[in-house]
Amino acid sequence: MSSAQPNTRTRILQSTLELLEASGGKSVRMSDIARHAGISRQALYLHFTKRSELLIAATHYLDEMKESDQRLLPSREAVSGAERLNVYIEAWGNYIPEIYGVAKALIAMGDNDREANEAWEKRMLDMRQGCLAAISALADDDQLTVEFSIDQATDILWTMLSVRNWEQFTLQCGWSQSEYVKRMQSLASQLFVRK
Amino acid sequence: MSSAQPNTRTRILQSTLELLEASGGKSVRMSDIARHAGISRQALYLHFTKRSELLIAATHYLDEMKESDQRLLPSREAVSGAERLNVYIEAWGNYIPEIYGVAKALIAMGDNDREANEAWEKRMLDMRQGCLAAISALADDDQLTVEFSIDQATDILWTMLSVRNWEQFTLQCGWSQSEYVKRMQSLASQLFVRK
DNA sequence: ACTTTGCTTGACACGATGTCAATTGACAAA
DNA sequence: TTTGTCAATTGACATCGTGTCAAGCAAAGT
Numbered sequence A, B: 001m002s003s004a005q006p007n008t009r010t011r012i013l014q015s016t017l018e019l020l021e022a023s024g025g026k027s028v029r030m031s032d033i034a035r036h037a038g039i040s041r042q043a044l045y046l047h048f049t050k051r052s053e054l055l056i057a058a059t060h061y062l063d064e065m066k067e068s069d070q071r072l073l074p075s076r077e078a079v080s081g082a083e084r085l086n087v088y089i090e091a092w093g094n095y096i097p098e099i100y101g102v103a104k105a106l107i108a109m110g111d112n113d114r115e116a117n118e119a120w121e122k123r124m125l126d127m128r129q130g131c132l133a134a135i136s137a138l139a140d141d142d143q144l145t146v147e148f149s150i151d152q153a154t155d156i157l158w159t160m161l162s163v164r165n166w167e168q169f170t171l172q173c174g175w176s177q178s179e180y181v182k183r184m185q186s187l188a189s190q191l192f193v194r195k
Numbered sequence C: 001a002c003t004t005t006g007c008t009t010g011a012c013a014c015g016a017t018g019t020c021a022a023t024t025g026a027c028a029a030a
Numbered sequence D: 001t002t003t004g005t006c007a008a009t010t011g012a013c014a015t016c017g018t019g020t021c022a023a024g025c026a027a028a029g030t
Helices: A007-024 A030-037 A041-049 A053-067 A070-073 A081-112 A114-140 A149-160 A164-174 A177-192 B008-022 B032-037 B043-046 B051-066 B068-072 B081-110 B114-140 B150-160 B163-172 B178-191
Strands: none
Touching: A007 A030, A007 A041, A007 A053, A007 A081, A007 B008, A030 A041, A030 A053, A030 B032, A053 A070, A053 A081, A053 A114, A070 A081, A081 A114, A081 A164, A081 A177, A114 B163, A149 A177, A149 B163, A149 B178, A164 A177, A164 B150, A164 B163, A177 B043, A177 B178, B008 B032, B008 B043, B008 B051, B008 B081, B032 B043, B043 B178, B051 B081, B051 B114, B068 B081, B081 B114, B081 B163, B081 B178, B114 B150, B163 B178
């Protein structure tokens, strides 16, 4: 099905993602992307008016590729709130490394570019919904610790699971990806699940 | 003692801090700083060879002004490990808003500038020492939860208390500064202090 | 009087983004 | 075959921010 000659727009998006992934979030220039995609720098601007637009489109494209919607949907098999929390943390936690490159570039742009900032914030609010759902499931099961309101617990889980924190735990502290997931699950369970 | 006409270097540093604080981490240009300090843009480069050098100097200057060393030193009155942890969180937590402007600028620079990156990382490693000390005090008192090794607990506390997380809790989640401190204390105590 | 110090003015190079105009080559429709 | 259109190319150019350079000036120190 997928063609040997994907259309230019797609090639650009793929190149963008490859370069961002490879360079671990370092600044990738428009000219780099163009060269990698085998087109002129100017041709980029025929498809995307600004760098921010390209980055935003690249994140959407990545979502499509990885079918993130499905992955981040609450698992049907998760029977208890506690189990569901674990499933969510695992799904999201393992998604982070795959989006890290684009994410970092988008965050960096956000400091100067309003649209990039809004795009990233929107994404993060979506992800907050996932946290809220997990915490709510816990509350419905009467398993949520008394210390927190649903909102507070959601805020905390949301922040705990931020890309920045993943970056710090893995890249700075040297945790492996599987350690990261396991420990975040354990942390969340200690904090939020009543014993 | 302090003169009516502080020397130019100092005026530059003050201007830098004022502007960074005012603009909440938004990009402040060299020319902005020069204008605010009442000198020419070029004069900046007579005192600091690069923007990163200026930012780094500004953070050091800020430390001096706020006497951060003393503030972040473990309180002598803290008798138990648990109490000492609370004291540390309060001290650091209340320090963050004061350094937020420069911190954010320095972090942003770090993406492109090696020296800025190293400066910020060094700062963060210093702060990790504070976390380690607090956790160690807990362990010495036999109050540290069994779930974590000292290193792991330090990593977690360190990350919990990051500037980025403060930013998210206060600016995104809307927690007040005092709520922030109280809740971080409560979180830390739930996670690390054995009951 | 002379020199040094601290700053000014103005010009300029560089790197990256973003814009514009003229051109080419291919493919399709008449 | 001609005509038109589409996608991309080439090359020039504007803009912004950083950083450099040279010449000059004015006040202070000796």
